[in-house]
Amino acid sequence: MTWHHVPISLNPADVVSRGCTPRELLEHSLWANGPPFLHQSSSKWPSLPNAVKDLPERHSAALVGTVCTDISINCKFPNSFHKLQRVFAYIYRFISNCRAKSSPSRNRVTIEELYLGTVLLLRSIQQVHLAKEYGCLSKDRPCPQKSKMISLRPIIGSDGLLRVGGRLQNANLDFDTQHPILLPKDHPVTKAIIVYFHIKYLHAGSQALLATLRQKYWPIGRRKFVATVINKCIRCFRMKPITWEHVMGSLSANRVQPNPAFHTTEVDYCGPFYHKAEARNKAPHKCYIAVFLCFSTKDTHLEVVQDLTTDSFIAALRRFTSLRGTPRTIWS
Template sequence: MTGPVIQPALLNILIQFRTYPVALTGDICKMYRCVKVSPPDNFLQCILWRDSIQSEVQVYTLDTVTYGTRAASFLAVREMHQLAIDEGNPYPLGSAALLSMLMISSLAAIRSQRCLMEFQKTTWRNFYGFMMEAKTLGLAWDPASDQLLFALSAMDTNSRPSKRSVLSTIARFYDPLGLINPVIVRCKIFLQQLWREHLDWDESLPTELLSTWIDLRNSLASISRISFPRVVHHSSTIVEVHGFCDASMEAYGACIYVVSRQRESSSNVLCSKSRIAPLKSLSIPKLELSGAHLLAKVMRNLKETGIFPGQFYCWSDSSTASSWIRDEPAKFQVFVANRVATIQELTQGMEWRHVPTLLNPADILSRGSLPSYLIQSELWFHGPSFLLGSKDEWPVSAVSETPTIELRKRVLLIASPHADLTSGCKFANSFFGMQRTFAYMHKFVHRLRHPGLTVSDIQQGTHLLVRHVQLASLWSDIKEIRRNGKVRKSSSISSLSPFIDPSGLLRVGGRLGNSSLPFNAQHPLILPKGHPVTSAMISYYHQRNLHAGPRALLAKIRLEYWPIGGIKAVSKAVSKCVRCFRTRPRMVEHIMGDLPKERLEGSRAFEVTGVDYCGPFFYRSEIRTRPPIKCYISVFIYFTSKAIHMELRVTKPQQTFWRRWREEYLTLLQERSKWRKPAKNLCGNDVVLVKDENLPPMRWPLARVVDVVKGKD
């Protein structure tokens, strides 16, 4: 097992590295070999060794953490954490630094000179070059000037530019803090243009893109002139964190600035994050919201580190995105609603404000920049100038507008004040399941504590089910009966003379009150047309009555229920029964095609011939003791006149024969003797039954049409 990641995130370590006045970087010498693996765990690191072929194989155990094993980094870091916990009392500052600033075998950021002396007492091999450029977690740092530097390794300008070489050049950048993100974004935008052109990896770039890439690649040499101060704020000062976000059609991003307020206030860029806009185009407001979402995640991460105890401010130049963030997420479509909800949760306790586009440093990030422009951009290095002033001098937030785009579409139909309890139920397609579900509801309402379900429970549960369906779907008729004693003439059930029984159920009044039929048959329960419970009830009775036909099934159902729609509703349900379709399959028969050319033109006798076989026949041998012998007869059919020959005989037709054949026989073929009506052609993905003469229809296999090959007719 690899083990979990327990060391702090690289970004958090580098941010801490930029907050202390005194900094130290160092590597723990032979870190893995300093961690001992005690028995019996060391037996999991056994190796076999012998000096020669003649020597016996010896078993050795590796008693320290071995480089290259999957759990090596976790074990080493976990041991360093345990060491910091064990030695926390005599070395409190060193213990805290080790727990929060250790990255595998590298250590960065020391708070004071006193803490530096504590580390010198340990057995670690420290490295701190105060007069030379150093690498801190992959980031170039000049201790003499206390500046963070950037450099790009030498590029091959002789090779032919392709998408592969462009990606290789962009991958040379190492900027975990995102300090030169505008330059990287500019390169990534160009790479996305190559993807839009659908170029292969080693295909030469088009002329226009080639010239653009050469200019961009040549400008990257000036990256070495860019430097940033390591320390972003002074100690013992009031600190504020300001985050800016912006988006364009090419990219969106967020950048963070730390403002230190004392006699002379200062503002410096801390870090940034960026994303290239997806190939599937989004509207600018959605991209602006994505930038705000990215900013919210970065700001929440900074606040959770506890490095900056001051106020946090979020800035955006999009009035639409700002209005979304201040509104209720449930009002919007899914894309906007999800991000607004996340932003509101992550930026709780932070203040959102509006910034003009010209003063938004994230605008540089979203559009990309050349190194020559970035070097001269005070807006990128220090943020807008109003950050150094008082809060009264900050830009006034834009007038909050009620958002009108991306609102969730709502349709409200008020037909009944009663909710349909069957909607959304997982047993909605099973009448038997709905009966049992509402039977348990009946027991719960009436506090019946007997185990299981009785017949009475199911009957009462069915009545409860039907009552709720009627109240939800036939409320207007029920209300009219309660008010006037009868329904309106325009009602679909006016011919049934409906009434409401003492249980509150809507039943058929009808004309059978004097018959000897049971009460349920005289006055069946009315079910609405097209309701899922009605369809489930019809399917249930259809299976219960052994797949009866529509008329017989309707007669059975009307002994207890009266589905509105009658025969049409029942026929629709029966037509969807797969078992009934199997028993009465309809074979696909297409209209009879045109006769082939060979049957419509005269030719020599048996020049165009069809061959068939008839039989078998049995003939007796001349030897009486032998059994009959099976045989077949070859039948040769002349295409033109259907003449049949069972023997090899050639006759030459006369000219008179062909004249009479054309005038008398050929015209008889004009009519279609069968397959006279055109039928629907099969299409791809149709589910069909494959007819097998040797099997009953219920066992015919189901198949799906993959492709249809059409003939000339």
């Protein structure tokens, strides 16, 4: 094959690639007929540009800016915390093998690699979604006053994770329980951790699950966020019993028809209450309140009753009828 050079001004492909209207394209001679030098002999074709054979060595300076990225977003298993732990365990193994420059390990994932891979996963999430708090605390500066985590007094542990400060340093608990790991709200990994513990503890409720979860992790958003994730559990939704709602009966005619006040009355007692005796150094006495309620107007009349005897009630009823009139019907 013999290759020849076509200059830009004679290249018909550039007519379309550089943009033109359909009318210009139809009237363009270069597009319709091709380069004019093709009608001439090959000796008059454009010559190749002079090729530079000896190129001088040039050292280019490149400025690379690194930004912390959440590598868990593009992971294949964002909804399974168990699989994410194993994926990042292999990532940690790869990083450690590259740093140690040793032969790659072909053994199964160890417990230490699972733990350190989980630390790598959670630290990358915190550095992106809790960047302000993480940046301030990593530089030994106090947490911003406008931060939502200011009440938790966050700290950075020896493993580089953002944790709850708290006041349990002297408690007989392990380090994870004293200082749970902070998790950002509405993150796929946070939801995956909640679902993982929800299934592990046999579909526990929101309050029990949050108490168990806070022994190691502290999701921002608390019980409302945990309940939102649990409500999407299909098995819990299917097994949730539906309470039967009984249809209440129709109201009686005395309640819905217009009548004078206390035409039909109901009476009940409330109490006991204690009132101080008139004599000094005497124990307080019990008393009760007789409540007279009108059926139709819901008017209420209160009478003080000394005790639960019949005579006391009859006296209260006489005081009531002397003020309000005699009812036609009294319900007790």
